[in-house]
Amino acid sequence: MGDGKRFAVLLCAEDSDYVKKRYSGYYGVFVEMLAEEGETWDVYKVANGEFPDDNEIDNFDGFVITESCNDAHGDDVWIYKLIALLNKLDSLNKKVLGICFGHQILSRALGGKTGRAISGWDIGVTAIHLSSSSSKLFSSLKIPTTLSVIECHRDEVRELPPKAEVIAWSEKTGVEMFRYGDHILGIQGHPEYTKDIMLHLIDRLLQRSFIQESYADILKEKLVKVEPDKEAWKKLCTSFLKGRL
Known part of the structure; x- marks a missing residue:
């Protein structure tokens, strides 16, 4: 049960028409995965310059930072503003869950470094190995x-x-997940994604010439054959965000 808790999604992505229509935007995708009865979920479109005021921050029990088409090592004004907000949330010990771009921008805000992956694009369903310390952390x-x-x-x-x-x-x-204290968790993958969102994204990457058609065909073929561990990720993300570990 949600016990009246309040959370905010810091939306760093532009919603595609498909995701808007099917899920009411990426905000809807995250709410579907994380929200429980009795909770309030708000959204701030930070990529459009929409941020919570200082006096609003205290109202929230936790924050989720989404994916983005932007680079976490970029110099956009809103990215610097987001970094300042994340430093504030860290100083207040607020629970923060960062996904993909969110994971990278958290690392940058806290003093780490991000950049282009040496191994290139990683698209599809990937096997993630938990370290022994995280196995203890998530043992319950x-x-x-x-x-x-x-x-x-x-x-x-x-x-x-x-x-x-x-x-x-x-x-x-090398860094699929990291933790910082007990209040910050970064995840490089997309526990919130469904396979239909992924298939749609492959088409978008192809249209924008980020990937070749032959590669897109291989990705789609592979995607049909494998399933992400959605329920386990849901359990992990909700338990972290809501202090149940």
């Missing part, structure tokens, strides 16, 4: 030590912030 959840998650990124966390700990890795990406 009874989830496997290897989890499949949908990925779609070409940037990565290159260097962790001081005092941060890598808690999961994959063959392609």
